[in-house]
Amino acid sequence: MSDTKKIIEIEVLRYQPESDTEPHLEVYKVPFSDDMSVLQGVQYIKDNFDGSLTFRWSCRMAICGSCGMMINGIPKLSCETFLRDYYPNRVRVEAMAHFPIEKDLVVDLSGFIGKLESIQPYIIPREARSLEQGEYIQSPEQFNAYIQFTSCINCTLCYAACPQFGLNPDFIGPAAIALLHRYNMDSRDGAAEQRMELVASEEGVFNCSAVGYCSEVCPKHVDPANAVNINKTNAAKDYFLRFLSPKGGSK
Amino acid sequence: MRAAIAVAEADPSLKVALISKVYPMRSHTVAAEGGAAGVKKPTDSLEYHFHDTVGGGDWLCEQDVVEYFVSQAPVELTQLEHWGCPWSRTADGHVNVRAFGGMKIERTWFAADKSGFHILHTLFQTSMKYPSIKRFDEHFCVDLLAEDGRCQGAVVIEMGTGEFTMIEARSVIIATGGAGRVFRESTLGGIVTGDGMAMAYRHGVALRDMEFVQYHPTCMPVTGLLFTEACRGEGGYLVNKDGYRYLQDYGLGPLQDKPKNKYMELGPRDRLSQAFFFEQQKGRTIQHPTLGAVVHLDLRHLGEAYLHERLPLIYEMAETFMGLDPAKDPIPVRPAVHYTMGGIRVDGRCAASLKGLYAAGECASVGIHGANRLGSNSLTELLVFGKVAGVEAARNAKSSSAGNSASLLKQAQAVEQRVMSLKTKPGGSEKISVLRKEMVQSMEEGCGIFRVEKTMRATCEKLSELRERFKNINIEDKTSVWNTDWLTAIELDYQLDVAQTMAHSAINRKESRGAHQRLDGFEQRDDVNFLKHSEAYYVAGGIPRIAYGDVKITKSQPAARVYGAAGEKADQERKGSHV
Ligand SMILES: Cc1cc2nc3c(=O)[nH]c(=O)nc-3n(C[C@H](O)[C@H](O)[C@H](O)COP(=O)(O)OP(=O)(O)OC[C@H]3O[C@@H](n4cnc5c(N)ncnc54)[C@H](O)[C@@H]3O)c2cc1C
Ligand code: SF4
Ligand code: FES
Numbered sequence: 001m002s003d004t005k006k007i008i009e010i011e012v013l014r015y016q017p018e019s020d021t022e023p024h025l026e027v028y029k030v031p032f033s034d035d036m037s038v039l040q041g042v043q044y045i046k047d048n049f050d051g052s053l054t055f056r057w058s059c060r061m062a063i064c065g066s067c068g069m070m071i072n073g074i075p076k077l078s079c080e081t082f083l084r085d086y087y088p089n090r091v092r093v094e095a096m097a098h099f100p101i102e103k104d105l106v107v108d109l110s111g112f113i114g115k116l117e118s119i120q121p122y123i124i125p126r127e128a129r130s131l132e133q134g135e136y137i138q139s140p141e142q143f144n145a146y147i148q149f150t151s152c153i154n155c156t157l158c159y160a161a162c163p164q165f166g167l168n169p170d171f172i173g174p175a176a177i178a179l180l181h182r183y184n185m186d187s188r189d190g191a192a193e194q195r196m197e198l199v200a201s202e203e204g205v206f207n208c209s210a211v212g213y214c215s216e217v218c219p220k221h222v223d224p225a226n227a228v229n230i231n232k233t234n235a236a237k238d239y240f241l242r243f244l245s246p247k248g249g250s251k
Numbered sequence: 252m253r254a255a256i257a258v259a260e261a262d263p264s265l266k267v268a269l270i271s272k273v274y275p276m277r278s279h280t281v282a283a284e285g286g287a288a289g290v291k292k293p294t295d296s297l298e299y300h301f302h303d304t305v306g307g308g309d310w311l312c313e314q315d316v317v318e319y320f321v322s323q324a325p326v327e328l329t330q331l332e333h334w335g336c337p338w339s340r341t342a343d344g345h346v347n348v349r350a351f352g353g354m355k356i357e358r359t360w361f362a363a364d365k366s367g368f369h370i371l372h373t374l375f376q377t378s379m380k381y382p383s384i385k386r387f388d389e390h391f392c393v394d395l396l397a398e399d400g401r402c403q404g405a406v407v408i409e410m411g412t413g414e415f416t417m418i419e420a421r422s423v424i425i426a427t428g429g430a431g432r433v434f435r436e437s438t439l440g441g442i443v444t445g446d447g448m449a450m451a452y453r454h455g456v457a458l459r460d461m462e463f464v465q466y467h468p469t470c471m472p473v474t475g476l477l478f479t480e481a482c483r484g485e486g487g488y489l490v491n492k493d494g495y496r497y498l499q500d501y502g503l504g505p506l507q508d509k510p511k512n513k514y515m516e517l518g519p520r521d522r523l524s525q526a527f528f529f530e531q532q533k534g535r536t537i538q539h540p541t542l543g544a545v546v547h548l549d550l551r552h553l554g555e556a557y558l559h560e561r562l563p564l565i566y567e568m569a570e571t572f573m574g575l576d577p578a579k580d581p582i583p584v585r586p587a588v589h590y591t592m593g594g595i596r597v598d599g600r601c602a603a604s605l606k607g608l609y610a611a612g613e614c615a616s617v618g619i620h621g622a623n624r625l626g627s628n629s630l631t632e633l634l635v636f637g638k639v640a641g642v643e644a645a646r647n648a649k650s651s652s653a654g655n656s657a658s659l660l661k662q663a664q665a666v667e668q669r670v671m672s673l674k675t676k677p678g679g680s681e682k683i684s685v686l687r688k689e690m691v692q693s694m695e696e697g698c699g700i701f702r703v704e705k706t707m708r709a710t711c712e713k714l715s716e717l718r719e720r721f722k723n724i725n726i727e728d729k730t731s732v733w734n735t736d737w738l739t740a741i742e743l744d745y746q747l748d749v750a751q752t753m754a755h756s757a758i759n760r761k762e763s764r765g766a767h768q769r770l771d772g773f774e775q776r777d778d779v780n781f782l783k784h785s786e787a788y789y790v791a792g793g794i795p796r797i798a799y800g801d802v803k804i805t806k807s808q809p810a811a812r813v814y815g816a817a818g819e820k821a822d823q824e825r826k827g828s829h830v
Contacts (some may be wrong), residue, residue, distance in 0.1 A: 051726070
């Protein structure tokens with residue numbers, strides 16, 4: 001095992017809803033080795049100093065999307081952020097910004113999940129196909145049109161980064177729009193028009209002020225800002241065409 | 252989720268409660284990298300997939316179930332494609348397949364090296380299409396309700412509030428995943444604690460073949476994070492401290508120019524993990540200053556561009572977690588616990604011995620993995636048997652009557668009291684984190700890659716001691732909202748049960764087969780006495796009772812399990828004898 005002589009100070013934003021009126025910071029001195037993540041640091045605190053410290057985690061390999069936190073003010077996955085990069089300074093760990101805190105580092109994600117549900121995140125087939133007919137054929141171009149937007153792990157770091165979501169919690173936000181775009185761009189799907197209504201709605205893309213911070217913090221290079229941008233253009237076009245043809249319809 | 256969708260499709264009037272202690276897209280399936288097996292190429296056949304699976308499982312498979320499994324695999328994988336899963340494709344737009352350890356022909360469907368991630372998110376998102384599926388996200392199931400010999404529901408805790416809810420149901424499906432977290436170094440997420448296995452077990456259902464625990468040969472030392480088998484499928488080498496591809500010394504050779512199925516690095520996992528152990532004994536592993544004994548996974552010859560295209564996640568993991576560039580440096584690896592072959596004993600239609608109870612996925616023992624699972628069979632298992640469980644549960648629900656709510660409620664209240672008392676009882680002194688550490692340490696010592704009577708005995712005793720000490724635990728957090736201190740205690744309770752079934756099943760199996768290898772006079776497979784499934788039954792307050800059940804053999808008689816050139820020869824001979 002690695003040497004564990006070094007001690008780092010971890011400052012954690014604590015909030016126990018049953019006893020605290022508001023969140024406050026607490027500092028812990030944690031022995032660490034170079035291969036220890038911030039997540040392992042908080043686990044160490046829970047195992048050794050205070051069993052009531054609460055946070056979400058599971059996979060430890062940056063794929064389940066559970067462990068997002070503000071680390072020195074920047075939204076990051078704590079399992080792939082390393083203590084060595086902060087030492088010898090103190091590192092501050094807080095619940096993700098813009099979400100209501102439930103307890104310590106756990107935030108309320110029900111709003112986000114509702115947004116995912118609202119965009120109809122499933123294939124609504126353009127053409128029915130039976131299982132006997134085998135798979136749909138997708139050319140490399142068709143595949144590349146959407147594949148990047150499938151990598152979202154729903155970690156919501158982009159929401160913690162988005163100033164507009166901070167102002168308007170109803171904004172459907174970067175990840176949900178990226179997922180919407182993923183289905184719209186999939187050659188197997190035929191429901192883009194249906195989804196465009198949401199894009200252009202009050203909760204839709206026009207909330208975005210093009211800061212682009214969401215794409216910067218995204219750990220999976222989904223580039224949600226790009227998805228939002230493309231949809232702004234699409235929605236504007238859509239609006240324009242609707243205006244021209246009274247029957248509606250975007251094509 | 253596959254099961255929930257199957258119920259919703261079978262009959263939209265049935266109400267489905269989908270319960271998970273995490274948001275479902277966080278389930279550990281998310282971490283699976285390599286892919287899912289199903290016959291695809293014209294040169295492949297269901298017959299080949301069958302023989303690879305049964306041989307790979309060292310003949311401890313239910314062969315009729317395997318036959319059904321291989322036949323449904325391509326259908327289910329295609330279904331997933333129709334639901335949007337972004338399987339990697341060939342230039343002409345068809346789904347592509349890759350090589351995997353122990354599989355004779357390329358038949359592993361993959362979505363880059365994020366196959367499990369894409370399967371899980373596809374199912375999660377698709378499940379939103381069905382209004383009859385009501386999700387209970389971040390709800391922790393603490394027990395099943397059974398009455399009149401029928402399973403009739405479950406008791407869950409809403410984690411965000413600590414409130415208990417009783418869910419009445421005419422059918423219950425358990426799909427809670429594996430239990431590998433009872434070991435120290437594992438590839439598994441923190442949620443993989445075997446809860447469902449323990450719940451069924453306490454209701455008298457047998458846990459079958461629990462001694463068979465798979466080690467994955469190429470994991471990150473200390474954390475156990477996995478470097479997928481696809482690294483080897485794509486042509487990676489395993490070398491010892493002399494830069495020598497040592498697998499050729501363990502019946503997996505000779506060397507080939509290109510990766511060849513069932514040869515060398517593409518041999519089965521148990522053999523590869525065992526070879527590591529022997530290399531270590533011979534002093535031929537690399538002694539890493541901080542990581543301990545390791546061998547090198549060498550991908551350098553594949554080139555940066557190819558690695559980025561085919562193994563992007565692996566590239567990223569090596570860079571972030573180990574600070575090295577796999578195109579320039581070899582990756583230090585060692586074996587870690589990965590998969591529980593055993594589980595809740597169910598028949599080929601996923602039904603447990605308790606009526607109304609079904610199980611599917613890693614928590615179940617439906618009989619396809621035998622003594623050693625082949626990589627990429629389990630993701631397919633989730634789909635094939637998830638569907639079966641859903642269809643059967645729907646059928647059962649329609650044909651049975653509702654239970655007696657009043658007496659179920661009484662039962663549920665008793666469960667609530669028992670679980671609450673863990674938290675409220677005064678005067679405990681044992682720390683959960685300490686008990687957990689002792690458990691995982693002891694399991695690693697007693698039930699590792701190689702096993703001997705003496706250490707297995709010590710592990711059995713340790714587990715009994717921990718069971719006793721568990722009665723005296725102290726939960727520091729007494730609150731209701733998001734009390735993970737309390738929930739981990741409940742998990743530890745389950746883990747201790749599951750660990751006991753593993754250790755006692757292991758000590759009783761006096762032979763070596765698949766993932767269960769002994770070094771104390773039982774080095775050989777013993778088909779006379781042990782071509783049998785072990786079955787562990789719960790004994791309140793005591794150690795598990797171990798019984799044995801027959802193995803269903805249809806068309807493949809047990810033979811020597813050989814790979815490399817010897818394997819090819821045996822295949823030829825088998826073919827010869829067929830015509
Ligand atoms: C790193 C890694 C790589 C792998 N790669 C491959 C591969 O390439 N190919 C392959 O075929 N297999 C692979 N496997 C194995 C395969 O991924 C697993 O066997 C499979 O995903 C298990 O799925 P499951 O649905 O049974 O369980 P899980 O996906 O673990 O889901 C279990 C669910 O049950 C819930 N749950 C558990 N307990 C409770 C409770 N008490 N109350 C409420 N909910 C509960 C959990 O929250 C979760 O939602 C891999 C495994 C790992 C760890
Ligand atoms: S788009 Fe990126 S940052 Fe946002 S939830 Fe998805 S993975 Fe996370
Ligand atoms: S623990 Fe899963 S993403 Fe960090």
